[in-house]
Amino acid sequence: MPNATTRPKRTRRHRRAQREDAVRNELVSRSLESAQQCLFSQDYGTAFVHYLLALNLAPALKDFANESFRFTLFKWADELDSLGRIQDLFNCYEQAMELFPVDEVIVNSMGEHLFRMGFRDEAAGHFYKALKLRPDFPEAKENFYRVANWLVERWHFLMLNDHGRNHKYQLAVKKAVEEGCSSVLDIGTGTGILGMCAKMAGAAEVYACELSKTMYELACEVLSANGMADSIKIVHLKSLDMKIPKDIPNRVSLVVTETVDAGLFGEGIIETLIHAWKHLLLPPPNMHQQPLSSPSQTGRVIPAGATVFGVAVQCREIRRHHRLCASSVGGLDLSAVGQIFSPVSCLADAEDSTEPYTTERLSRLRGGYIQLTQPFTALDIDFNNVQELEGLCSREVVQLRLCVTQEGVLDALAVWFQLHLDQDNHLSTGPQEDTCWEQAIYPIQSPFNTVKCGDEILVEVSCKDSYLRLCCAAIIRDGNTFRMDSVTPKILTANPEAELCSALAGLQTSQQKPSYAFMLESTEIALLNNTAYHISFQRAMSKLLVSLKSTRRSQQSDTELDPIYVLDVSEGFSVLSLIAAQLGFDSGEDKQIGPGTVQAYSSVEKEHHQTMLRLLAKGNGVLESTLEFWLSHVEDDSAVLQRPATEKLWSAIILDCIETCGLIRQKMLEKATLARCLLEDGGQIFPERIVIHGMLVESDTLLRESAVQGTEPTLGFNIAPFINQFTVPVHVFLDLSTLECTHLSEAVELFALDLMNTTVNYTDREVKVRVKTSGKVTAVAFWYQIHLDSEQSVSTFSEDSHWKQAAVVLQQPLTVSRGEWVKLSIQLHKSSISITAVKEEGLGADDDDIREAEPMTSDS
Numbered sequence: 001m002p003n004a005t006t007r008p009k010r011t012r013r014h015r016r017a018q019r020e021d022a023v024r025n026e027l028v029s030r031s032l033e034s035a036q037q038c039l040f041s042q043d044y045g046t047a048f049v050h051y052l053l054a055l056n057l058a059p060a061l062k063d064f065a066n067e068s069f070r071f072t073l074f075k076w077a078d079e080l081d082s083l084g085r086i087q088d089l090f091n092c093y094e095q096a097m098e099l100f101p102v103d104e105v106i107v108n109s110m111g112e113h114l115f116r117m118g119f120r121d122e123a124a125g126h127f128y129k130a131l132k133l134r135p136d137f138p139e140a141k142e143n144f145y146r147v148a149n150w151l152v153e154r155w156h157f158l159m160l161n162d163h164g165r166n167h168k169y170q171l172a173v174k175k176a177v178e179e180g181c182s183s184v185l186d187i188g189t190g191t192g193i194l195g196m197c198a199k200m201a202g203a204a205e206v207y208a209c210e211l212s213k214t215m216y217e218l219a220c221e222v223l224s225a226n227g228m229a230d231s232i233k234i235v236h237l238k239s240l241d242m243k244i245p246k247d248i249p250n251r252v253s254l255v256v257t258e259t260v261d262a263g264l265f266g267e268g269i270i271e272t273l274i275h276a277w278k279h280l281l282l283p284p285p286n287m288h289q290q291p292l293s294s295p296s297q298t299g300r301v302i303p304a305g306a307t308v309f310g311v312a313v314q315c316r317e318i319r320r321h322h323r324l325c326a327s328s329v330g331g332l333d334l335s336a337v338g339q340i341f342s343p344v345s346c347l348a349d350a351e352d353s354t355e356p357y358t359t360e361r362l363s364r365l366r367g368g369y370i371q372l373t374q375p376f377t378a379l380d381i382d383f384n385n386v387q388e389l390e391g392l393c394s395r396e397v398v399q400l401r402l403c404v405t406q407e408g409v410l411d412a413l414a415v416w417f418q419l420h421l422d423q424d425n426h427l428s429t430g431p432q433e434d435t436c437w438e439q440a441i442y443p444i445q446s447p448f449n450t451v452k453c454g455d456e457i458l459v460e461v462s463c464k465d466s467y468l469r470l471c472c473a474a475i476i477r478d479g480n481t482f483r484m485d486s487v488t489p490k491i492l493t494a495n496p497e498a499e500l501c502s503a504l505a506g507l508q509t510s511q512q513k514p515s516y517a518f519m520l521e522s523t524e525i526a527l528l529n530n531t532a533y534h535i536s537f538q539r540a541m542s543k544l545l546v547s548l549k550s551t552r553r554s555q556q557s558d559t560e561l562d563p564i565y566v567l568d569v570s571e572g573f574s575v576l577s578l579i580a581a582q583l584g585f586d587s588g589e590d591k592q593i594g595p596g597t598v599q600a601y602s603s604v605e606k607e608h609h610q611t612m613l614r615l616l617a618k619g620n621g622v623l624e625s626t627l628e629f630w631l632s633h634v635e636d637d638s639a640v641l642q643r644p645a646t647e648k649l650w651s652a653i654i655l656d657c658i659e660t661c662g663l664i665r666q667k668m669l670e671k672a673t674l675a676r677c678l679l680e681d682g683g684q685i686f687p688e689r690i691v692i693h694g695m696l697v698e699s700d701t702l703l704r705e706s707a708v709q710g711t712e713p714t715l716g717f718n719i720a721p722f723i724n725q726f727t728v729p730v731h732v733f734l735d736l737s738t739l740e741c742t743h744l745s746e747a748v749e750l751f752a753l754d755l756m757n758t759t760v761n762y763t764d765r766e767v768k769v770r771v772k773t774s775g776k777v778t779a780v781a782f783w784y785q786i787h788l789d790s791e792q793s794v795s796t797f798s799e800d801s802h803w804k805q806a807a808v809v810l811q812q813p814l815t816v817s818r819g820e821w822v823k824l825s826i827q828l829h830k831s832s833i834s835i836t837a838v839k840e841e842g843l844g845a846d847d848d849d850i851r852e853a854e855p856m857t858s859d860s
Contacts, residue, residue, distance in 0.1 A: 028058045032065070035072070044076035048092065055099055062099065069096070070105055077113065089113060104133040108140040115143070120150045121213040142832035145728045151214040152726035154705050156190060158436035159258075160723065161704040165427055165436065166715050170197045172302050172421035173256055177201035181254035181300065185209070185280060187239045187272060188259040191719050192219040195232050198256065200716070207248045208234040218722055225718045240275050251282045256302045262359040262429065263440035263468050264306055264381075264417050270389055270466045273301060277386040284384055301383045303419045308379040309430070310415040310470060312457055314408035315369040318360065320529040321522040322412075322443035330534035330579040336619025337612050339517035341445045342525055346471040356467045358522070359438040362414055362431035364738040366799070372410060372451060373402040378461050378470060397462045401476070404455040411449070413459065413470050415440040442470045446484040451475060518612050523660045524573045526802035533794045533802075534579065537686065540788035541566075541580050541652065544684050548651055549597060551682055563599040565644040567630060570656040571665075573609045576686075577602040578616055580652065581626045601630040603640055641674045649680040655755070657690055658784055658796060661732035662806035664690075664753075664831040672755040685755045687786045692751040692833070693797075694782035696822060697807070698775040699741035702731055706809045729809050730833065736781050736797060736805045744777055744816065745769045750826050751833075764827045768840060771822060777814040780824065780835045781807040808835040 031054035038047035051069045055062050062069075073096050080089040093110040100106050111126030124147045130140035159165060173194060177184070182204040186195035189208035199206045210216040216236040223229045235247050244250060255276050259267040277284070281299035319325060324340040327333070334340075346356045362369055378400070382388050416439045419427040429437035451457065456476040462469050475482045520528070527533075545564060552561050564584070568577035577600040584598025604610055610629055617627050630640065644650060653675040657668050675685050703709055707727040708720035748769055754760050783797035783805045796803035814837050816822060821840040826833065 024057055028054045028061070031057075032061075035068070039068070039072060042075075044072055044079055047072045048076045052095055052099070059099075066100070066103070069100075070103075073106065074109060077109070081113065086117065102133055104130040104137050104140060107133065108137065108143060111140075111143060111147075115147055120147055123147055124151050124214060138829040138832065142830065145730060145832070148726045148728050151212070152218070152723065155436060156723060157705055157707055157727075160191070160193070160708045160714055160719060162436040164434075166193070168421055168425040168427060169194060169256075169258075169302075170715050172425045173197045173254075174201040175422060175424070176254050176300065176302060177203045183207075183250070183252040184254045184256060185239075185248065185252045185276070187255060187257040187276065188267075189219050189234060190215055191723055192222045192228075192232070192234065193715065193717060193719060194256045194258070195234070196223070196226060196228055196717050197715065198254070199228055199231055203254075205252070206232045207252065208232060209237050209239050209242060209247075210234065211236075211238045221722045222717070222719055225722065239272055239280070242280060244279070248280070251280060251299070253282050253297070253299055254302065255281055255299070258303075260306075260417075260419070261440075262438045263357050263415065264308060265463065265466055265468050266357075266440075268466060269383075270392060270463075273383055274386065274389050276301070277389070284386065303421045303427075304384055304423075305380070305382045305420045306417045307377060307420070308381075308415060308417045308468065309375050310378045310413050310459075311375045312372040312402060312404070312410055312451075312472075313362075313369045313412055313414050314372055314406075315362075315365060315411045316367045317365045318369075318441060318443055319409065319411045321526045323445065323447075324525060325529050326531050329528060329531050329575065330538040331582060332534075332575055332579060332616060332620055334528070334616065336615045337518055339447065340520055340525060340528070341517055342443065342522040343519055344441075344443050344522065345445055346442055346469045356469045357415070357440040357442045360414075360441050361438045364735060364740075366735050366737050369414070370406060370408055372404055372406045372408050373457065374405060376400060376402055376459075378415065378459075379468065392463045393466065395463065397460050399473075400459045400461060402457040402459060404451045404453055404457060407452050409449055410444050410451050410457065410472065410475075412444055413442040413472065415442065415468070415470060440468075442472075444472055444484070446472070448475065448482055448484055452477070518608060520573055523802065526660075527573075528575070530800050530802045532798065532800050534575070536788055536792040536794050537576055538579050538583070540686065540792040541576075542583055543789060543791070544652060545580075545583055545597065548682055561597065562648075564597050564651040565648060566598055566600045566652045566654070567603070567641075567644070567650050568601065568654040569603045569630075569640050569671075570654060573604060573606075573612070574602065574654075574656075575613070575616065576654050578613055578620070578622065578627060581617065581622050582620055584626060585622060598626060599644075600627050601644070602627065603630045605629075605631050641671060641678060643678060649683065650675075650678050651680055651683045652686060653679065653683075654686045657687060657755070658786065658803055659732075660803055662734065662783065662796070662804045663730070663732055664828075664833070666831045668831055669753065669755075669758055669761065670830075673758045676756065676758065684789070687788050687793075688754070688756045688790075689787040690753045690755070691749055691785040691787065692753075692782055692826075693747050693785060694750045694780050694824075694835075695747045696744040696769055696771065696777045696816075696837075697736075697739075697741040697781050698744055698778050698813075699739060699807075700778070701740045702779045702807060702809050703813075705731060729811070730806060731779070731809060732804065732806045734781070734805045734807055736783070736807075739781075741779075741781075742773060742775055744771055744773050744775050745822070746772060750780075750782060750824065750835075751828060753828075763829065764825065767824045767826065769822045769824060771816045771818055771820045774817045775815075777810060777816055777822065777837055779807040779809045780837065781805060782833070808833065810835075810837055814839060 031050045035047045035050035035054065038050065051065065051072055055065060073092065077089050077092060096106050107126050108130040111123040111130065114126060115123035127140050127144035127147060130137055131144055177198055178201065184198040184203045184206045186208040189195050189210045192208060195206050195208040210219055213236065219234055223232055223234065237247065242248065259269045259272055261267045282297060283299060285298045322342040322344060324334065327335065344355050344358050414431065416429040416431065421427065429435055429439065431439055457472055458474040458476060460471045460473045472484055474484055548564055566577060566580040568574055570576060581598050581600035602613060604613065613627060614624065617624060655671060655675060657665055659665050672685060707724045708714060714720065748767065750767055751765055783795065785793050785795050787793040795801065797805055814822065816839060823838050823840045825836045
């Protein structure tokens, strides 16, 4: 028997293992050293390969090398992205996530690349995983909130909270099943609620389809939670791609769907139902056959049909988003560019890039609206008549004559519909209804738009490209017909260079108004119509130029003054650079600003935007040489903030800090920090300071738009916990002047951001707010005071503001009484704001760490 205490002999295998360990350790050491050397020389691709080798060989070093590996990955990924090597980029991230499968930073970064490339479903999955790994990870939280609005649109919450709509759909489905429709297909199932209604009503076979990957996965979870995963078959397909027997075994007797938008046909319901009748549904009942066919042997659709209504309206808010209303802004005469229109048009010669309508909730438009005619019926459609569906797009244009009953400005046709689920159940999307629906808005682009009582408006109704189109073709007055489409000039976008030469020549040879027009986004038009903002900027810029020129004269009395360099890096179309250039040629009353002192640069990149600025420069007497387009001077578009020249600095940099939706732009503070480094002494960033104001509000509307409310199941189904995962606390595109809410406090200052000295900025703050009205605090609404300098400022909550407001919805409403204090804890991480609220019990006035917020005055 061997001696148990005898040491084992050193075998050849053991010595070989020792040598292999030594070789491996040497290889790991050299790879890490080479990675560091490559990082020093900015050879990120080679450094990444060395890190992969080292960490695969020595996983124990992953914690030690984690930060350096991340840095290398992100730099190499950015380089691959700029080179267009997208597959290589994704391969690198897959290799990285094999090494670090629970690294939330890498997972989140992968999601950011996916989102930028348009893979929203996949991006959301990565952001969601990063949040699961680290729930307090602010970057992943901000990214997930932004992408969640794309994946699960807010109307899902509104519809599920619309008890009347849900109940009527349930009644219609139940009635159809009880009448013999035993097999059901739910097209565009969303959460799966209509399919579950059919199953609960007793349908023998229920199928559903959903194109969105996110909604498909959510519906699968909902079906499982409600015990219907085995009885309802759901496929991740568009219904147009479904085939028998591959996806469903046989034709069904009932199709239920709500693939309609505010304009009824915009979600493709016509094409969907034509395909369904031809390939997925049993044939419709033959009304001439005796006896009538059994419901189980014939097909039908819910909804059975719809009636479309409309009315002509006057609405300032619609007008200022779709037509240029201002003749001048900031001292610039805008007539040189002719007319400016939005891309929303139903004119016969409208380009493919135009849309026939936009959507608005008429009841929540600032300033309201005025009906200029009585409501009219535009269209009736039977979804159970396949011949009618097929003939819709080839149907002749129908002309309607509307009698004007109220004098005013014809700004739009507002359209809504009544959905006939069956003979007994109907849903209306009208502006006076308490509904989750918006209305379709067909804006009037013609400058001939004033109507009087007794006039008639000629409206043409048609269906083209499966869109319902309503066009105001003419106004009939005293027997004379004035065509509205004949006075609309040609929109210039196709060949801007040739058009510019022609336009400039026209300015020199004719004093008449130009007979051409340009197309801008509706938000860009609203910005141009914000005259108060441009006047404030003009005053602030003029003050800066006077100061800079005075300083230079004292320093360079015997030499020619250097140009004052101004850079405008606003998003989209902006005339701010041109206002600055014009000020350089404007002597002014005090003669302090002389000719040629400003060299302005604009970052607009679209050719027709550049054409417009050149036309405006020519029409306002600004030399072409003083206005340049900055992106033509920059090799890398992503590095817009650079010196104007090697030995020069900027005198002014104009930043676009607030998004139209009401949020701070991403990376705004980082841009401000970089811009400050590029300014000469005495130079300025516009704006120099941003102050966030807010108030406590109670709003059931915000709650209904944020999550499925209540503890009771929706129609008896457990849906809320699954869709509420996509709840986004920050609501955007709000108009607080019309939002149904109660103001529970005065407006107070919440936060301030200094763009001229970013080192003094803070990331969190606590504010005490006194309750003026008892109620439940459901949200904190907020907006901004944009300080261009110490004297000029504009509010994003003014009547002329092109910006909307926003609100943070609290996780739990806070019941408060008049006179009580609420402590708000505000955090700003990069561009993402978060707010929590608690009632303050017995907080003394001497507490230094809590600031009592002062109510805003009218001057604010």
